[in-house]
Amino acid sequence: MDVQAKLEILADAAKYDASCASSGTEQRDSRDGKGLGSTDPGMGICHSYAPDGRCISLLKILLTNACNYDCLYCINRASSNVPRARFTVSEAVRLTLDFYRRNYIEGLFLSSGIIRSPDYTMEQVVRVAQSLREDHHFRGYIHLKTIPDASDDLIAAAGKYADRLSINIEVPTETSLARLAPEKNVRAIRRTMGRLRLKLDETMDQSSGHRRAPPPRFAPAGQSTQMIIGADASNDRTILETSANLYGSYNLKRVYYSAFSPIPDASRALPPQAPPLVREHRLYQADWLMRFYGFDIGELTEPLEDGMLPLDIDPKLAWALRHRDRFPVDVNSASREQLLRVPGFGTRTVNSILAARRVTHLRAADLVRLHVPRKKALPFIVLADHRPAPAQLDSNRLLQMLRPRPAQLGFSF
Numbered sequence: 041m042d043v044q045a046k047l048e049i050l051a052d053a054a055k056y057d058a059s060c061a062s063s064g065t066e067q068r069d070s071r072d073g074k075g076l077g078s079t080d081p082g083m084g085i086c087h088s089y090a091p092d093g094r095c096i097s098l099l100k101i102l103l104t105n106a107c108n109y110d111c112l113y114c115i116n117r118a119s120s121n122v123p124r125a126r127f128t129v130s131e132a133v134r135l136t137l138d139f140y141r142r143n144y145i146e147g148l149f150l151s152s153g154i155i156r157s158p159d160y161t162m163e164q165v166v167r168v169a170q171s172l173r174e175d176h177h178f179r180g181y182i183h184l185k186t187i188p189d190a191s192d193d194l195i196a197a198a199g200k201y202a203d204r205l206s207i208n209i210e211v212p213t214e215t216s217l218a219r220l221a222p223e224k225n226v227r228a229i230r231r232t233m234g235r236l237r238l239k240l241d242e243t244m245d246q247s248s249g250h251r252r253a254p255p256p257r258f259a260p261a262g263q264s265t266q267m268i269i270g271a272d273a274s275n276d277r278t279i280l281e282t283s284a285n286l287y288g289s290y291n292l293k294r295v296y297y298s299a300f301s302p303i304p305d306a307s308r309a310l311p312p313q314a315p316p317l318v319r320e321h322r323l324y325q326a327d328w329l330m331r332f333y334g335f336d337i338g339e340l341t342e343p344l345e346d347g348m349l350p351l352d353i354d355p356k357l358a359w360a361l362r363h364r365d366r367f368p369v370d371v372n373s374a375s376r377e378q379l380l381r382v383p384g385f386g387t388r389t390v391n392s393i394l395a396a397r398r399v400t401h402l403r404a405a406d407l408v409r410l411h412v413p414r415k416k417a418l419p420f421i422v423l424a425d426h427r428p429a430p431a432q433l434d435s436n437r438l439l440q441m442l443r444p445r446p447a448q449l450g451f452s453f
């Protein structure tokens with residue numbers, strides 16, 4: 041099979057993994073003449089968005105889509121009737137360099153089905169990154185998927201060459217994992233996450249010390265994971281509890297939520313339909329609110345009997361509508377914590393407000409300059425020239441007024 045045919049299979053097989061946003065890595069450039077690269081769409085290229093909004097293109101491939109395991113939700117499972125392919129290490133390296141030289145990509149996301157053993161598979165993945173860095177002085181971004189229970193030496197080598205490492209938690213609960221991926225073991229996954237955390241912490245401790253020699257490099261963009269949403273019956277509360285536990289225990293940079301997509305010849309243990317994509321979006325919003333806005337899971341999901349976030353409005357607006365007694369908030373005197381809870385106010389907006397009000401009293405017109413959606417924020421805030429009518433905040437119609445209008449999807453012709 042030629043490399044082009046392999047690429048078709050192995051890029052397609054990799055598209056189900058969402059855990060490849062590239063952010064927070066160290067800065068490198070290629071002005072010394074050894075570097076390459078930038079962006080353009082093409083086969084196997086995914087676009088990831090960093091938190092600052094920067095779009096990064098990665099060549100996203102599997103080293104092989106053959107796999108010993110039979111995870112029911114996975115198109116590459118052992119019992120799946122799909123064509124199989126495998127890149128050699130040198131093919132994967134050459135392909136990455138070719139794409140990079142043509143400015144199609146800024147980096148590589150490399151994962152693999154598990155063949156022979158976790159160590160054998162991990163070693164193959166590491167060899168690609170090693171060759172790119174050491175033989176070809178590749179300065180682009182590298183994200184490697186870590187194989188559960190790979191040896192410490194291989195994990196250390198992966199962290200030496202990769203910017204980010206990830207290992208997928210797969211589904212929100214241990215029971216679901218046992219049912220849907222019987223060969224996988226949540227303890228092995230968590231053990232590997234724990235080892236990654238230890239290495240990351242060690243590197244950070246050494247960097248903050250006053251040593252002459254820099255600490256050994258280890259995955260400067262940290263570790264992340266992916267959770268599939270809607271393949272089991274877990275509600276949003278359970279999903280967010282698992283995420284909070286993962287962030288707390290392993291200091292993850294990100295948990296990626298990937299809406300389950302039905303696969304050909306799927307097991308009856310799986311739902312026949314994908315969950316609404318907006319559910320994935322609401323989970324990302326709730327995840328953000330927990331990490332950067334001071335919300336806890338209970339505030340976002342506890343009053344909801346079924347433990348599901350509303351789909352029609354974002355979780356912060358839903359919380360504000362349930363807690364109208366906490367509003368209106370005076371923008372010119374409220375604390376940072378209070379401002380972060382105002383619908384339509386992001387962290388940057390709040391920073392700008394805190395800076396601006398040292399020298400001025402903010403008025404309604406200033407919201408435009410701060411890019412605040414006025415319709416969403418005004419019922420909840422007091423400004424120098426604005427105070428919402430009490431009747432408006434108490435009105436049953438407020439939800440109706442603030443709920444986004446349903447938008448018609450675009451036609452593809």
Ligand code: SF4
Pocket residue numbers: 107108109110111114115116117118152153154221
């Ligand atoms: S280990 Fe499971 S999820 Fe990973 S490639 Fe194999 S079957 Fe798919």
